[in-house]
Amino acid sequence: MAEAAPKLTGTERAAILLLTLGEQEAAEVLRHMGPKEVQKVGAAMAGMANVSRDSVSTVLDDFVDTIENETALGVGSEDYIRKVMTEALGEDKAGGLIDRILMGRNSKGLEALKWMDSRAVGEIIRLEHPQIIAIVLSYLDADHxxxxxxxLPERDRPAILMRIASLDGLQPNALKELDEILEKQFAGQTNVKSSSVGGIKSAADILNFLDGNAEQALLDEVREVDPDLSQQIQDSMFVFDNLIDVDDRGIQSLLREVSSESLILALKAADETMREKFFKNMSKRAGEMLRDDLEAKGPVKLSEVEQSQKEILAIARRMADAGELSLGGGGDEYV
Incomplete structure (x- = not known):
């Protein structure tokens, strides 16, 4: 029983838990999730097959252990939320995240876009002014x-990316007005109170999710207009090779969230130093199995390797935002 749990990612554990609930109870849980979480967990549920009794038992035991340490106390104070999250994540990491949480709670028009696929959102905003498009993209998750x-048309992308990178906050009234304009298409009310969107990091995060060729082409076009801005964006980007700077504890945490197939694909194009980084943070048996799988894996498309690397980077960024690992190498020392 103890061996089954480490093989499951957090998403897979959530999927198993929901599958053990009745339909009504599972639906109630999903209502409290965001669009990205619903999509990930739903896909995991759909892909579940031949789940062992030991795996189910382990997931349920872990869930019960977690719940026993929770309380029913709910605290709704914005000041409390800001203070706790800033204490946990630090001012830099917590700032934008807090604003997005508090904004999303009351925002209807912008929030509705998160539930649409990329092409549908593109159709809605493609005729808007580049500044409006930049604000909308800054509000969405980076991969979305x-x-x-x-x-969007290739000729428009450099101007949009530059505007995202140049955003330095937004007046609440302006964001509220944009939200109300979008909301008229979806109905409802809004009460926007936060406005931390855009910036160099936002532009870099979005670029991190584009495929390699599109990413480089867009950076090159921005460089022709504003070399300094292009360099700042590039400096803020986090690529797969940067994982070499993550400490061992962080890599071990990351491995618990990454599927074996994604890791095999991601490491196909990695050098030996990067591979050793992962091997040494696995058990001897798991490391040997991974080496064998890498050797046995035939040629794969570079686009598949890049996609797997970006998926792992997305997990790493999520964990970094939650304070579970440091992407910068070094970071705070432990005593």
């Missing part, structure tokens, strides 16, 4: 925004 950007 990258998908939307890819649907």
């Amino acid at each position: 925004a990258a998908g939307v950007l890819a649907t």
Whole structure:
């Protein structure tokens, strides 16, 4: 029983838990999730097959252990939320995240876009002014925004990316007005209170989710207009090779969330140093199995390798935002 749990990602554990619930109870849980979480967990549920009794038992035991340490206490104070999250994540990491949480709670028009596929969002905003498009993309999750950007005309992308990178916050009234305009298409009300969107990091995060060729082409076009801005964006990007700077504890945490198939594909194009980084943070048996799988894996498309690397990077960024690992190498020391 103890061996089954480490093979499951967090998403797979959530899927198993929901599958053990009744339909009504599972639906109630899903209502409290965001669009990205619903999509990931739903896909995992659909792909579940031949789940062992030991795996189910382990997931349920872990869930019960977690719940026993929770309380029913709910605290709704914005000041409390800001203070706790800033204490947990640090001011830099917590700032934008807090604003997005508090904004999303009351925003209807912008929030509705998160539930649409990239092409649908692109159709809605493609005729808007580049500044409006930049604000909308800054509000979306980076991978979603990258998908939307890819649907927009190539000639418009550099200007949009530069505007995203140049955004330095937004007046609440302006964001509220944009939200109300979008909301008229979906109905409802809004009460926007937060406005931390855009910036160099936002532009870099979006680029991280584009495929390699599109990413480089867009950076080159921005460089022709504003070399300094292009360099700042590139400096803020996090690529797969940067995982070499993550400490061993962080890599071990990351491995618990990454599927074996994704890791095999991602490491196909990695050098020996990067591979050793992962091997040494696995058990001897798991490392040997991974080596064998890599050797046995035939030729794969570079696009598949890049996609797997980006998926792993997305997990790493999510964990970094949650304070579970440091992407910068070094970071805070432990005592």
